[in-house]
Amino acid sequence: MRLLTLLALVLLGLSAQAAEKLKVVTSIPDLADLSRRIGGDRVEVQSICKGLENPHFVSVKPSHLVAMSRADVFVQVGLSLEVAFVPGLLENCGNARIQPGRPGFINASDGFAAIDIPGQVDRKLGDVHPQGNPHMNLSVEGGAVMAANILKGLCAIDPAHKADYEARHAAWTRELEAAQQRWKKLGEGWKGRKVCVYHQEHAYLIRGYGLVTLGSVEPQPGIPPTPASLASLIATLRKEKDVCLLAVAWARRSELEEVRNQAGVTLVELPNMCAGLPGTESWIEMMDLLHKRLAEAFGPQKGT
Amino acid sequence: MNHSILSASALLLGTSALFGQGSAFQTPGMPRQVYGPPKEGTSQDNSGQASRFSSVFNPAFSFVGDIVGDYRSGGEEVGWNAELRALEFGAQAWVDPTAWAYFTAVSDGESLDIEEAALHYKGLGERHTLRVGKFFLDFGKQMQTHIHELRTLERPLVLREYLGDEVSGTGVQWDHWFSANDTTAVRFSLGAFSSLLPEHEHGEEEEPEAEAEVAGRKSIGNLNYSARVTGFTDVGTNGTLQLGTSARIVPDFAFVDEDGGGEVGGLDNTVWGLDVTYGWKDETATKSFTAGLEFLVNSGDVGAELGAAPGDAPIVADGTRTGWLLFADHGLDPNNSIGLQISMAELADADKTEALEIEAYYTRYLSEFHRLRFGLSTLDVDGADESFRAAVQYTFFVGAHGHGVNW
Numbered sequence: 001m002r003l004l005t006l007l008a009l010v011l012l013g014l015s016a017q018a019a020e021k022l023k024v025v026t027s028i029p030d031l032a033d034l035s036r037r038i039g040g041d042r043v044e045v046q047s048i049c050k051g052l053e054n055p056h057f058v059s060v061k062p063s064h065l066v067a068m069s070r071a072d073v074f075v076q077v078g079l080s081l082e083v084a085f086v087p088g089l090l091e092n093c094g095n096a097r098i099q100p101g102r103p104g105f106i107n108a109s110d111g112f113a114a115i116d117i118p119g120q121v122d123r124k125l126g127d128v129h130p131q132g133n134p135h136m137n138l139s140v141e142g143g144a145v146m147a148a149n150i151l152k153g154l155c156a157i158d159p160a161h162k163a164d165y166e167a168r169h170a171a172w173t174r175e176l177e178a179a180q181q182r183w184k185k186l187g188e189g190w191k192g193r194k195v196c197v198y199h200q201e202h203a204y205l206i207r208g209y210g211l212v213t214l215g216s217v218e219p220q221p222g223i224p225p226t227p228a229s230l231a232s233l234i235a236t237l238r239k240e241k242d243v244c245l246l247a248v249a250w251a252r253r254s255e256l257e258e259v260r261n262q263a264g265v266t267l268v269e270l271p272n273m274c275a276g277l278p279g280t281e282s283w284i285e286m287m288d289l290l291h292k293r294l295a296e297a298f299g300p301q302k303g304t
Numbered sequence: 305m306n307h308s309i310l311s312a313s314a315l316l317l318g319t320s321a322l323f324g325q326g327s328a329f330q331t332p333g334m335p336r337q338v339y340g341p342p343k344e345g346t347s348q349d350n351s352g353q354a355s356r357f358s359s360v361f362n363p364a365f366s367f368v369g370d371i372v373g374d375y376r377s378g379g380e381e382v383g384w385n386a387e388l389r390a391l392e393f394g395a396q397a398w399v400d401p402t403a404w405a406y407f408t409a410v411s412d413g414e415s416l417d418i419e420e421a422a423l424h425y426k427g428l429g430e431r432h433t434l435r436v437g438k439f440f441l442d443f444g445k446q447m448q449t450h451i452h453e454l455r456t457l458e459r460p461l462v463l464r465e466y467l468g469d470e471v472s473g474t475g476v477q478w479d480h481w482f483s484a485n486d487t488t489a490v491r492f493s494l495g496a497f498s499s500l501l502p503e504h505e506h507g508e509e510e511e512p513e514a515e516a517e518v519a520g521r522k523s524i525g526n527l528n529y530s531a532r533v534t535g536f537t538d539v540g541t542n543g544t545l546q547l548g549t550s551a552r553i554v555p556d557f558a559f560v561d562e563d564g565g566g567e568v569g570g571l572d573n574t575v576w577g578l579d580v581t582y583g584w585k586d587e588t589a590t591k592s593f594t595a596g597l598e599f600l601v602n603s604g605d606v607g608a609e610l611g612a613a614p615g616d617a618p619i620v621a622d623g624t625r626t627g628w629l630l631f632a633d634h635g636l637d638p639n640n641s642i643g644l645q646i647s648m649a650e651l652a653d654a655d656k657t658e659a660l661e662i663e664a665y666y667t668r669y670l671s672e673f674h675r676l677r678f679g680l681s682t683l684d685v686d687g688a689d690e691s692f693r694a695a696v697q698y699t700f701f702v703g704a705h706g707h708g709v710n711w
Binding site for chain 1: 426429430431432481483485486487488489536537538541544583585587588589590637638639669670671672673702
């Protein structure tokens with residue numbers, strides 16, 4: 001009898017502990033990874049967007065709506081990255097806890113210095129983002145900012161476990177610092193290397209390492225190429241040597257192949273978010289792979 | 305004395321002008337410019353932290369252009385044509401933290417119609433929405449959607465025949481959704497409206513016909529009602545399945561011969577529908593496949609023909625008619641899609657004449673904001689010549705476009 005009572009108490013205790021977990025929903029898997037790292041066993045995390053998708057065009061599924069309606073915390077990148085699906089989900093989920101301005105809403109780009117902020121917002125500029133390039137999750141500096149905002153948000157909504165969150169954040173930061181040393185070493189010879197892009201998601205890396213962008217398959221962000229714009233790009237690239245074409249999984253393969261074959265550039269497939277390509281389950285792993293592929297494409301001997 | 309009269313007149317004129325344009329400040333007894341608690345001890349009107357010249361709280365505006373050029377043969381219309389099918393102007397904004405409002409005005413170049421003007425009230429609690437005003441019927445997967453936003457050039461035959469091209473009603477609708485499990489959401493809506501019959505499009509009638517009309521004043525039991533229940537669920541990691549059932553109930557209406565003057569009243573009609581839709585996207589969400597089926601039952605007084613002579617009451621057809629639509633759409637990539645839609649309906653004549661419509665299309669999204677569509681369609685009505693149509697549709701979207709369409 002005592003044994004049964006003890007077992008029941010243990011089960012009740014485990015159940016209560018499980019019930020106390022914060023339900024965290026993130027817009028992209030990068031934020032899910034950071035939330036897990038900082039939240040540890042205090043959080044249950046689900047990402048809406050999958051690692052190979054284009055975060056500008058995510059299709060909402062029923063499970064996303066249900067998850068948002070039950071969430072204690074919602075984490076987004078912001079900078080209008082998720083404008084295609086987050087505002088609709090927030091409005092329809094009916095969950096007051098995670099609405100903007102509430103403690104359960106975390107904007108992971110808060111405090112990040114975005115680049116390419118347009119002086120004038122106009123559709124002539126394409127699918128332009130008024131607050132600047134939103135792909136800060138692919139910036140070397142972006143991880144620290146996202147993690148800091150997640151830490152701040154979790155501590156605010158669950159102050160009882162603040163010390164746990166801070167300890168995990170500190171451990172992750174140490175990993176990040178080691179990774180940044182690796183990335184810095186890899187990128188030392190990249191300044192001046194020539195690239196062409198499909199979309200603008202790697203703009204932070206390009207600027208950070210001093211790469212030279214010769215053109216973009218999308219003539220403007222989010223605008224598919226026309227035959228004329230492709231011909232012009234190919235003509236430009238043909239005049240250059242050792243150009244890498246940077247693209248992600250959702251980019252249209254036919255256009256990438258056309259540019260590669262006609263302009264003679266090297267196609268480099270890079271991760272867009274973590275948990276997409278193999279070996280990118282964490283944000284740091286994803287950035288590792290990104291640097292590794294760039295290093296392989298540029299080649300150590302070609303560095304200037 | 306004259307000076308006093310002139311002064312009084314000037315004051316009155318000045319006051320009138322103030323009211324006409326909105327007063328610069330408020331004196332006791334003046335109507336408030338904006339509803340809300342009065343600000344005690346201040347001469348400022350309660351205009352929500354903005355002066356009457358401020359634009360910071362202006363709504364988001366949008367406009368949409370829908371242009372169709374086509375060639376028809378075999379039916380009543382033959383030859384080439386091009387038309388501005390719709391120029392839609394819309395605005396939307398939050399009214400306060402619990403409600404947002406919008407309107408949609410649409411012109412075909414000849415007349416301007418307010419197709420929707422409604423408010424979504426969210427203050428009833430989580431996952432409840434009360435929609436008040438004039439808005440599109442919540443029936444099946446398509447009827448909430450304006451024609452220019454459809455996957456195809458036209459509303460499918462069975463929906464046109466049984467419900468109308470576009471059906472908006474003035475009334476109130478309650479929406480609520482709940483989760484059945486971790487991957488399934490269920491929504492239902494109930495609506496009561498003054499009328500849910502399609503509005504007559506004067507100027508487009510090619511030949512006289514009996515028009516269905518609902519009386520302006522009616523008992524609560526004779527209001528028009530809508531109901532829909534739908535659930536959608538994850539299928540695997542990349543698929544979604546949606547099931548739904550809908551009803552439109554018109555308990556009392558009349559068929560009217562507007563030219564001849566004949567009328568027959570005391571009629572009723574109910575349309576019931578069942579819809580199934582499956583959608584799939586690949587891992588990168590760039591390739592997609594969507595297929596759907598809708599089955600409709602139209603029962604009661606389903607249609608009417610004009611009487612033999614002017615002044616005669618229209619001859620009403622009653623009973624039950626059934627029809628369906630089936631479609632498949634393949635997104636080749638985010639910018640290109642192809643599809644096929646087939647629709648069959650028993651028409652609302654006494655003979656239950658059957659009609660079959662087939663439409664194939666290719667859509668090119670030039671960008672997120674404009675698209676080009678090429679479509680081929682045939683309409684085969686028993687006892688009549690088969691008609692054929694080849695069409696090009698160009699549609700552009702400018703600004704913050706949206707209608708609050710629910711899933």
